[in-house]
Amino acid sequence: MSAKLMDGKALAAEMRAELRAEVERLAATGVAPGLAVVLVGKDPASQSYVSAKERACAEIGVRSFDHRLPAETTQDRLMGLVRELNADPKVHGILVQLPLPKHINEDDVLLAIDPAKDVDGFHPVNVGRMLIGHKAYLPCTPHGVVQMLVRHGVRTDGAHVVIVGRSNIVGKPLAVLMMQKREGGNATVTVCHTRTRDLASHTRRADIIVAAAGRPNTITAEMVKDGAVVVDVGVNRVEDASKKSGFRLVGDVDFEAVKHKASLITPVPGGVGPMTITMLLASTVEAAKLSSGT
Numbered sequence: 504m505s506a507k508l509m510d511g512k513a514l515a516a517e518m519r520a521e522l523r524a525e526v527e528r529l530a531a532t533g534v535a536p537g538l539a540v541v542l543v544g545k546d547p548a549s550q551s552y553v554s555a556k557e558r559a560c561a562e563i564g565v566r567s568f569d570h571r572l573p574a575e576t577t578q579d580r581l582m583g584l585v586r587e588l589n590a591d592p593k594v595h596g597i598l599v600q601l602p603l604p605k606h607i608n609e610d611d612v613l614l615a616i617d618p619a620k621d622v623d624g625f626h627p628v629n630v631g632r633m634l635i636g637h638k639a640y641l642p643c644t645p646h647g648v649v650q651m652l653v654r655h656g657v658r659t660d661g662a663h664v665v666i667v668g669r670s671n672i673v674g675k676p677l678a679v680l681m682m683q684k685r686e687g688g689n690a691t692v693t694v695c696h697t698r699t700r701d702l703a704s705h706t707r708r709a710d711i712i713v714a715a716a717g718r719p720n721t722i723t724a725e726m727v728k729d730g731a732v733v734v735d736v737g738v739n740r741v742e743d744a745s746k747k748s749g750f751r752l753v754g755d756v757d758f759e760a761v762k763h764k765a766s767l768i769t770p771v772p773g774g775v776g777p778m779t780i781t782m783l784l785a786s787t788v789e790a791a792k793l794s795s796g797t
């Protein structure tokens with residue numbers, strides 16, 4: 504068996520075309536959705552994610568306000584910027600790229616963002632609302648994973664989903680979304696992590712595996728049941744002398760081997776990544792609509 508590819512790039516392009524039309528409709532009413540993107544320091548992976556987010560904004564006509572600050576930026580300076588962005592009516596969404604440098608308290612920064620502009624869905628108010636199933640900004644990567652499954656017709660209702668990884672950004676919120684009583688939810692969810700004993704005994708029982716561990720080859724072929732759906736959230740840089748950059752990107756799944764067991768699988772790159780950014784755009788457009796009452 505060889506798996507069908509879940510092409511995140513193609514699906515994201517389709518969804519971005521819908522969003523572009525929405526942005527044009529809003530423009531006709533005098534509303535221009537705006538996203539502030541804040542990056543502190545020069546982490547290469549974060550720089551490339553932030554650039555991709557800004558390009559995506561330009562692609563659909565969302566204004567992006569770029570704030571690239573030096574690594575030595577103080578907590579006070581960053582909190583001051585967040586307060587300015589909270590008060591700026593041109594800014595409908597605020598994204599502070601994580602991780603932040605060690606001397607900055609991430610929790611305090613996330614708490615300072617106005618929940619109504621928290622298009623990343625990281626503010627405790629939005630996390631709490633999501634948990635109890637109220638309307639909320641959803642974290643973009645888990646939201647993108649659910650959309651990818653729904654739009655590929657994957658039945659989650661009653662399915663056994665095994666998530667490998669328990670981060671606040673992916674594993675924990677994805678578990679909440681997939682167990683929620685709604686479309687793309689109703690699953691029985693197992694969350695595995697670095698202290699899980701015999702990981703393979705869990706993944707082998709999964710109808711859907713989501714790998715979000717941040718380590719290449721976390722999921723190998725013998726860990727996957729025949730016909731399972733495999734979603735790879737990992738983005739890992741591995742050295743590759745044949746590349747100009749000196750590295751290539753791989754996921755957490757041994758793609759070449761697992762594609763012979765799975766029924767559907769996401770590639771890296773071109774799988775979950777483009778969907779994450781698309782959900783960020785969707786939340787920013789939504790925030791602009793809510794703030795303008797259109």
Ligand code: GUN
Pocket residue numbers: 598599600601602623643644672
């Ligand atoms: N770092 C890794 N993923 C994300 C994300 O979705 N949002 C932000 N702000 N930072 C991240």
